[in-house]
Amino acid sequence: xxxxxxxxxxxxTTLMMEEMILKQRTAYECVTAKDGLDAIARAVVEAPxxxxxxxxxxxxxxxxxxxxxxxxxxxxxxxxxxxxTRGEEEYVEAGFQSGCNDYITKPIxxxxxxxxxxxxxxx
Amino acid sequence: MSKNSNTPAGPEISSQVVxxxxxxxxxxxxxxxxxxxxxxxxxIREIAANLIGTxxxxxxxxxxxxxxxxLYWSFGVDPNKHSVLEVCREPKLKQVLAGKPVYRLKLxxxxxxxxxxxxxxxxxxxxxxxxxxxxVLFRLFPHKPGIEPVDREICDVLSNCAxxxxxxxxxx
Numbered sequence: 407x408x409x410x411x412x413x414x415x416x417x418x419t420t421l422m423m424e425e426m427i428l429k430q431r432t433a434y435e436c437v438t439a440k441d442g443l444d445a446i447a448r449a450v451v452e453a454p455x456x457x458x459x460x461x462x463x464x465x466x467x468x469x470x471x472x473x474x475x476x477x478x479x480x481x482x483x484x485x486x487x488x489x490x491t492r493g494e495e496e497y498v499e500a501g502f503q504s505g506c507n508d509y510i511t512k513p514i515x516x517x518x519x520x521x522x523x524x525x526x527x528x529x
Numbered sequence: 530m531s532k533n534s535n536t537p538a539g540p541e542i543s544s545q546v547v548x549x550x551x552x553x554x555x556x557x558x559x560x561x562x563x564x565x566x567x568x569x570x571x572x573i574r575e576i577a578a579n580l581i582g583t584x585x586x587x588x589x590x591x592x593x594x595x596x597x598x599x600l601y602w603s604f605g606v607d608p609n610k611h612s613v614l615e616v617c618r619e620p621k622l623k624q625v626l627a628g629k630p631v632y633r634l635k636l637x638x639x640x641x642x643x644x645x646x647x648x649x650x651x652x653x654x655x656x657x658x659x660x661x662x663x664x665v666l667f668r669l670f671p672h673k674p675g676i677e678p679v680d681r682e683i684c685d686v687l688s689n690c691a692x693x694x695x696x697x698x699x700x701x
Contacts, residue, residue: 426551516548
């Protein structure tokens with residue numbers, strides 16, 4: 407069965423781009439969510455193998471969603487990668503404190519994205 | 530023949546090609562599916578931030594005499610600093626108004642405009658083949674080294690598909 411990746415972003419442009427890259431370069435199945443709240447609900451139902459999530463989103467941002475996912479027993483061990491526009495130390499630190507495993511900066515580099523996901527999903 | 534260690538290997542090249550295609554396709558679809566003028570402007574912001582790498586954007590509309598450009602919409606920049614651009618004082622704008630984008634070269638400190646904020650790219654918005662407005666991309670994200678080939682392709686999409694952002698009834 408293919409591994410499942412939950413893509414979370416309020417930008418349809420980003421979701422479309424990420425989905426295209428992963429469909430063409432990997433065998434992962436993609437499911438999507440448009441904000442942090444939606445992501446938690448989708449993650450509980452879909453039980454993804456990895457979550458790739460934007461930070462700045464309406465309703466609930468990526469940091470908060472990450473914290474809340476870690477409170478769900480089924481998602482405690484799921485790798486979460488945050489997508490951020492900033493690579494500054496304090497911002498990255500806030501991401502790790504929220505419980506994420508890794509981060510990637512926008513604009514996304516396709517090779518970096520696929521390599522990072524493969525490293526967590528053992529492909 | 531020695532192999533250059535900076536040259537990307539096969540899988541990386543394939544990934545970059547797929548990544549570029551995905552970005553260009555996503556940009557085109559986002560603009561073509563914009564619901565209305567406000568959504569088209571939001572699409573420009575989304576594409577600039579997520580696909581190119583800047584959150585400082587302005588759209589200037591060309592006046593009838595084509596001698597001045599007036600600020601029409603902006604995001605992430607102080608609109609009071611950029612209310613008008615005079616074509617006679619901005620040599621790069623002549624090329625842009627002729628329909629060709631202008632980009633700041635990588636690692637160059639040159640500012641494309643005489644504005645306080647450094648401009649990284651000037652992209653004409655073409656309506657029926659005529660430049661009716663110009664998108665100015667100011668500072669790129671600090672970790673972004675400069676405008677890359679894929680960014681130029683995305684800017685071409687902006688140039689040809691963003692008409693709806695300035696002409697609400699422009700057909701897609």
